[in-house]
Amino acid sequence: MKILAIETSCEHASVALLVDGDVMERRLEGHANHSEHLLPTVRSLLAYAGLELDSLDAIAFGAGPGAFTGLRLACGTVQGLAIGADLGVVPVSSLAALALQGEGDAVFVATDARMGEVYSAAYRVSGGVNGAEVTECRRPMCTPPAQLALPPDGSWFGIGSALRVYAADLPASLLARLSAQNAVAVPRAADVARLAASRYLAGEVVAPEAAVPLYVRDKVALTTAERLARGGRA
The missing domain is CATH 3.30.420.40 (ATPase, nucleotide binding domain)
Structure with missing residues (x-):
């Protein structure tokens, strides 16, 4: 192939x-x-x-x-x-591709979506590196970092840039259930x-x-009012 x-x-x-x-x-x-x-x-x-x-x-x-x-x-x-x-x-x-760099079979992916938000999804990973498969446990979504949540059971390996960029904003309940994390993988x-x-x-x-991209979020920029509300400049 x-x-x-x-x-x-x-x-x-x-x-x-x-x-x-x-x-x-x-x-x-x-x-x-x-x-x-x-x-x-x-x-x-x-x-x-x-x-x-x-x-x-x-x-x-x-x-x-x-x-x-x-x-x-x-x-x-x-x-x-x-x-x-x-x-x-x-x-x-x-996000599914990034999950292949995780450890174990339960991988939570969270990447920086900019504008103070995070793209995230959860996967079960199986197979070897040349026959890899992922099963979606939580569909890709875009949320503020404080609203990130894991599927209900077990511990998860966390991977993605959002774990570094928004480290101070992640819920304690989520961090407690991460077995380990890789915040630099892309x-x-x-x-x-x-x-x-x-x-x-x-x-x-x-x-x-x-063939079409998976956008998840349709909005690509903040309004002036939104930037000011977040402490930015007009």
């Missing part, structure tokens, strides 16, 4: 290529340069592997939630590549590719024109 994956939901973007269980990954440094370097990185990775785009089985992308510009970039790029090569697309939640294209492989085999492939 051969799957190209793109993940640009945050400032740490990456491109990966999964070939028969082995994954190669390239990172794109610098949020402002993602659009400039994304396609050259894709071409470089394919050339390194000795593959043409139309020899792939599918193209996957981190569908979010995350930065709106990054999600549109990944989705638009994947749509263009897939249409040109007559391939299907596998959208993968960026979604990776390699993990998007691994999840996409399982979903491709399950037939979870869409036509390029049907």
Whole structure:
């Protein structure tokens, strides 16, 4: 199986290529340069592997939630590549991909959504790194950090930037049930590719024109009044 994956939901973007269980990954440094370097990185990775785009089985992308510009970039790029090569697309939640970097089978993901809010979700993780699967226990949502909550039972491994950015605002009840945490991990294209492989085999492939980002939150900016209320400047 051969799957190209793109993940640009945050400032740490990456491109990966999964070939028969082995994954190669390239990172794109610098949020402002993602659009400039994304396609050259894709071409470089394919050339390194000795593959043409139309020899792939599918193209996957981190569908979010995350930065709106990054999600549109990944989705638009994947749509263009897939249409040109007559391939299907596998959208993968960026939060689900991040869960693969957690420890144990119960992983709570919380990333900085900006504007004083957090994207979060909870997953059960199973399988090895090349056949990974995640089961959604709590759907992705966007809330203030003080409103974060875990599923009712057990302890959870916490992962994501929100655990660092909003450390002082997280509920004590949530922190008490985290077995450990990783506050520096970011979604990776390699993990998007691994999840996409399982979903491709399950037939979870869409036509390029049907691929859409997972926004969760439609509002992308605060009003002047809201910025002032939060202590910002007009």
